[in-house]
Amino acid sequence: MYTILSINRNLSLPIPSVTESPNTSFQFWVLSMTAFKSSVSLSAINGGHAKAGEVHVIIGPMFAGKTTDLLRRIQSESSSGRNVAMIKSSKDTRYAKDSVVTHDGLKFPCWALPDLASFQHKLGDDEYQKLDVIGIDEAQFFEDLYDFCCKAADHDGKTIIVAGLDGDYLRRSFGPVLDVIPLADTVTKLTARCELCGKRAFFTWRKTSETRTELIGGSDVYMPVCRQHYVSGEAVIESTRTVLESCKVPNDSQTEVSAAM
Ligand SMILES: Nc1ncnc2c1ncn2[C@@H]1O[C@H](COP(=O)(O)OP(=O)(O)O)[C@@H](O)[C@H]1O
């Protein structure tokens, strides 16, 4: 039998009035949680920061408006008087070196970095401490995204807003973006318009035959498509491959042909 005297925000603890010997597993759990709570204060959890951090993730195919949404949120935070910074992957060289740029041409100055771990050092500790909000674009290219979000949100009290592709051109998980979903306060999946039918596009189609996962490019290389046109596109590629295979001259007959020439 337990009497919960009071649970309030200063972690005051339930005072168990044990009417039986505390050897049942539930009673042991309550007592061990009581001991845990009394030894850990909130400030120790997030490194002494009064404000707990946040992680917000924006995903979707290319041209879905991920960067546009990221810029909107960052500008809103800045207008509210919060100190913001923007980071993008230095792999993104499409529109500008030191700015995040949307496909519509909207720009915002940023740090273009090869990794996130170097950000605090490059910014400087004093400036980093002053930061309230950090935006991250092209997050699929940052291998250290998970660890950065953990430290920045859990221990440094920062609000992190992440924008990146959830899937690559094969609709496979792209880089570390999906790994941070369990860390997130919110997850927003955006859609584009299918270039072939105008319906909602959830996927990105690569127009070229390159097969490497990382291939920087815009509408020259990629287009957003709906499920129907992604699948039919795959069907077209497969049937084209079959036709080309059937037109190929077999190797042994190639030898006969070249010998006859
Ligand atoms: N097929 C498309 N569907 C939706 N938006 C498109 C398409 N093609 C070009 N755009 C433009 O791309 C803009 C989104 O750009 P951006 O925010 O950079 O997208 P993302 O970061 O998701 O690639 C849209 O506002 C729109 O003007």
Ligand SMILES: Cc1cn([C@H]2C[C@H](O)[C@@H](COP(=O)(O)O)O2)c(=O)[nH]c1=O
């Ligand atoms: C699908 C896909 C995309 N990329 C690259 C192409 C672009 O440079 C970025 C995505 O830019 P956006 O801001 O989302 O428009 O990623 C790639 O390297 N591999 C892919 O499979």
Ligand SMILES: [Zn+2]
């Ligand atoms: Zn379509």
